[in-house]
Amino acid sequence: MAFEFKFPDVGEGIVEGLLVKWRVKEGDTISEDQVLAEVETDKAIVEVPSPKAGKVVKLHAKENETIKVGQVMVTIE
Amino acid sequence: MTQRSLIQAITDGLRVAMERDDRVMVLGEDVGKLGGVFRTTQGLQQKFGKERAVDTPLAEAGIVGTAIGLAMYGMKPVAEIQFMGFDFLAHNQIMAHAARMRNRTRGRWTVPMVVRMPCGGGIHAPELHSDSFEATYAHIAGLKIVMPSTPYDAKGMLLSAIDDPDPVIYLEHKRIYRAVKGEVPEGYYTVPLGKGEIARPGTDLTIVTWGYLRHLAVQVADALSGQGINAEVVDIRTICPLDEALILESVAKTGRLVILHEAPRNCGLGAEISAIVSEEAIFALKAPIVRVTGYDVTMPLPKGENLYLPNEKRLMAAIQKVMEY
Amino acid sequence: MIINEHDPRAGKIYQVVDEHAKVRAGAVLPSDDLLKQFYRDMMRVRAIDDKAFKLQRQGRMHTFPQITGHEAIQIAAAYAMQEEDWLAPSYREEALVHLRGVPYSQILLFWLGNEKGSAYPKDVNVLPFSIPIASHMLHAVGIGWGAKMCGEKIAVVTTFGDGATSEGEFHEAMNFAGVFKAPVVFLCTNNQWAISVCRKDQSASKTLAEKAFGYGFDGICVDGLDVVAMHQVMQEACDKARNGGGPTMIEAVTYRLCDHTTADDASIYQDVDERKAWEQKDGVRRLRKLLEKRGLWSASDDEALEKEVQTFIDQTIRELEASPEVTPDEIFSTTFADMPPRLKKQLEDVKAS
Numbered sequence A: 001m002a003f004e005f006k007f008p009d010v011g012e013g014i015v016e017g018l019l020v021k022w023r024v025k026e027g028d029t030i031s032e033d034q035v036l037a038e039v040e041t042d043k044a045i046v047e048v049p050s051p052k053a054g055k056v057v058k059l060h061a062k063e064n065e066t067i068k069v070g071q072v073m074v075t076i077e
Numbered sequence B: 001m002t003q004r005s006l007i008q009a010i011t012d013g014l015r016v017a018m019e020r021d022d023r024v025m026v027l028g029e030d031v032g033k034l035g036g037v038f039r040t041t042q043g044l045q046q047k048f049g050k051e052r053a054v055d056t057p058l059a060e061a062g063i064v065g066t067a068i069g070l071a072m073y074g075m076k077p078v079a080e081i082q083f084m085g086f087d088f089l090a091h092n093q094i095m096a097h098a099a100r101m102r103n104r105t106r107g108r109w110t111v112p113m114v115v116r117m118p119c120g121g122g123i124h125a126p127e128l129h130s131d132s133f134e135a136t137y138a139h140i141a142g143l144k145i146v147m148p149s150t151p152y153d154a155k156g157m158l159l160s161a162i163d164d165p166d167p168v169i170y171l172e173h174k175r176i177y178r179a180v181k182g183e184v185p186e187g188y189y190t191v192p193l194g195k196g197e198i199a200r201p202g203t204d205l206t207i208v209t210w211g212y213l214r215h216l217a218v219q220v221a222d223a224l225s226g227q228g229i230n231a232e233v234v235d236i237r238t239i240c241p242l243d244e245a246l247i248l249e250s251v252a253k254t255g256r257l258v259i260l261h262e263a264p265r266n267c268g269l270g271a272e273i274s275a276i277v278s279e280e281a282i283f284a285l286k287a288p289i290v291r292v293t294g295y296d297v298t299m300p301l302p303k304g305e306n307l308y309l310p311n312e313k314r315l316m317a318a319i320q321k322v323m324e325y
Numbered sequence C: 001m002i003i004n005e006h007d008p009r010a011g012k013i014y015q016v017v018d019e020h021a022k023v024r025a026g027a028v029l030p031s032d033d034l035l036k037q038f039y040r041d042m043m044r045v046r047a048i049d050d051k052a053f054k055l056q057r058q059g060r061m062h063t064f065p066q067i068t069g070h071e072a073i074q075i076a077a078a079y080a081m082q083e084e085d086w087l088a089p090s091y092r093e094e095a096l097v098h099l100r101g102v103p104y105s106q107i108l109l110f111w112l113g114n115e116k117g118s119a120y121p122k123d124v125n126v127l128p129f130s131i132p133i134a135s136h137m138l139h140a141v142g143i144g145w146g147a148k149m150c151g152e153k154i155a156v157v158t159t160f161g162d163g164a165t166s167e168g169e170f171h172e173a174m175n176f177a178g179v180f181k182a183p184v185v186f187l188c189t190n191n192q193w194a195i196s197v198c199r200k201d202q203s204a205s206k207t208l209a210e211k212a213f214g215y216g217f218d219g220i221c222v223d224g225l226d227v228v229a230m231h232q233v234m235q236e237a238c239d240k241a242r243n244g245g246g247p248t249m250i251e252a253v254t255y256r257l258c259d260h261t262t263a264d265d266a267s268i269y270q271d272v273d274e275r276k277a278w279e280q281k282d283g284v285r286r287l288r289k290l291l292e293k294r295g296l297w298s299a300s301d302d303e304a305l306e307k308e309v310q311t312f313i314d315q316t317i318r319e320l321e322a323s324p325e326v327t328p329d330e331i332f333s334t335t336f337a338d339m340p341p342r343l344k345k346q347l348e349d350v351k352a353s
C-alpha cells in the first residue's frame, strides 16, 4: 500500500523548510530510518529519515523548493 | 516595504533601537551567540558585540534583577525570559522591584526596561513552554503589558516599549512567530502602547481578543459574513493599560460582546473586560457577555493542548449564543 | 574515602579508567558481570535515544533532549542507588529514570506530550522530570530532611546541569542541605553547555564542585565518561548520605555530544574539533575497550546484545504508539482531589465541543 510521508513539524513552531537535497531518488529501495532528504528550516538543517521501509515511488518536491509542514514529501510503497 | 515574520519584525526592532541609542542592550539566556532559541535576536551579537547582546548565566532573577539596576543607572536593557513559564523565577524582581521603584522612590528613580517573553500554546512545545500568564502581571500596579499580534505592531510597539519610561512586559505569542507575515517599514517608527486596534470592522457583535487569537477571530468573522453576521474584531494589543474607550465604543455600536482569550478563565483579563462593559455600558448590551477562554486546568502537554485551546468551533458557538439571545 | 581525597580546588578529577581503557594501578573494578551489565545498558539506552531522535524527525515524537555523552553518569548513578532511595531528576535523565523503574515507553510518552507518560509506577520513588531548571533540587533536600526526621536511612539523589548552578534555587538547596545535613547527593552533569552557553561563561569559578565547600560540605570532580569512577563515587556519596554523613556534590565532567534538544542545532555554537576530541573519550566506547582488554566480550556477545537491543526498541515503540489519545478527563481529573463544580462544567464544555 502506498504511504504518503508528509513534511513533519521538526521544530517548535516551524511552518516551512527549504528542501536542500534529496538523499534518495525515485525507484530506490529504502530501509526504515534511512535519510530521505536534508531540509533547512529557520533554525537548523535537519536530516529527515523515512518512517517506513519500501520503494520510493515519487518525490513530491524539487531541490531548492520551499515545502510546508504537512505537505506530502515522498510516496513510499 | 518588506514582508517579515513576527520574529523578523522583532529582530529588526531591536536592531533599530540599538543603532539609535547605544545604551540599548539585550540580555538573556542564549540571546547572543545562538541568537535566541527562536532566533529572535539573531545577528545582534555579531553587529553590536558581546557587551550589548549578552549571553547571561542561566538565572531569571539574575537577568531581570540586574536589568533593573542597569535601567536605573541609565542603560536601556531589553531582557529576555526564554519562555513565559520560567518567568516565575523573576516574579520577585518584576513585581516587588521593577513595578514599584517609581513609587518607592517617590518618582526619583524609574525602571525603563523591557522584559520580552514568548508565550502561548499550539506549537507542541514541552511542559511549561506553552502557558499564557499575562493576567498575573495585570494585577500588579506599575507594569505595562503588551502582546502585539502583527509584525507591524511587533516592531512599532517594541520601539515604543524601549522608549517608555516604565517597565514593559512584552509578550510574544509563539504560534504566530513564523506563521504570520506582514509588511514592516524600514527604520524607526512607533505604535503607541495602551491603544487597541479594530482588526476587522463590523456592526453586529464585538469580539475582543489579542495575540494569536486575533487571527482566528478575523478568520471566523470573515467566514461568518457569508451568513449575514458582521462581526467586529477588537485587538486590544496592550493588556495594561487597557484601551477601555475602544472596547466601549465598539460595544456601543454592536451591542454584543464575545471575549476570546487563551489564558485560563478564572480571573483572566476577560473578567476585567466583562466587568468594565457591565459597569459602563450595560444598557448598550442586547445579550449577556460570553467568554471563550482556556480552562482552569494546568496547561496540558502537547497531545492534549487542542482540548484546552480556544478554537473555531468554540468561538462559533459563542457567537451563535450572543446572536440568538 | 575517595571524596575527601580529591579536592577539586587542587585541580583533581577522579578517574579509574582512562580514555584508552587503561586502569589506574591498584584500582578495584566492579565484578565482570556488573561491568558487562553496564555496557549492555549503555548500548540499549543509546540506541533508544537515537531511535527517538529519528521518530522526532519523522513527526512521531515532539521535542525531547538526547543524552549522548551522559550514559555513563546515568547508569553509574542508577546502579549506586538502592531500592528505597529517592530520585529528583532534571529533564535530561531518561536512562537514569528508566533504570530506576520507569518503562522507557512511558518516558517517551511524556516527551511525546501525552499525559499518560506522567503516570509512573507507584512503587518507584522518582519525581517527575523537572522542566524549570534547578527548582526540584529543593524538593530533594526536603525529602532527605523528612527521611532524616523519620530515622530512615535513605539517600536522595538529585541531578542537574552545569547551567543549573547559576539559578538561585541551586544555592538555596545546597545551603539548606548543608544546614540540615540532609542525606542528599547533588549530581551535577557538567556537559560544558547550557544550550549555547559554554561552561566558562556560566560561572567564573574554576570548577562547579568547589561550590559545595562554601556550603560546608564536600564536592568532587569525576570523569563523567568513566562509568567505573562514577559508580564508585556515587556509591560512596550515597552510603555517606544513608549513614548520617550529610550531603555531597559530585560534578560529573563530560560533554554534550548531541543537540540541546531536537529543537536545537549545536553546530551553530559547538566547535567541531572540540567535540571530536570529546568523542574520542566516549564512555560507551571506553567501556567496550575495557571489556575487550579483559577478555570479557566476544562476537557472540555482540550478537546477543544486538538482539536484546532490537527487541527493546521494538517493544518500546510498540507500547508508545499503541497508547490511546489524551481524553478531556485526563486534562481535568488531576487538578484537585475533588473536582469543583466550575471545573465539572468546563469539562462538560470540552466534551461537547
Ligand SMILES: Cc1ncc(C[n+]2csc(CCOP(=O)(O)OP(=O)(O)O)c2C)c(N)n1
Residues within 6 Å of the ligand: B029, B058, B060, B082, B086, B089, C092, C131, C132, C133, C160, C161, C162, C163, C164, C165, C191, C193, C194, C195, C256, C260
Ligand atoms: C528556569 C528555567 N529557565 C530556562 C529554561 C530553558 N532551558 C532549558 S534547558 C536550559 C539549559 C540547561 O543547561 P544545563 O543546566 O547545563 O543542563 P543540560 O541541558 O546541559 O543538561 C535552559 C536555559 C528552563 N527549562 N528553566
Ligand SMILES: [Mg+2]
Residues within 6 Å of the ligand: C161, C162, C163, C189, C190, C191, C192, C193, C194, C195
Ligand atoms: Mg549542561
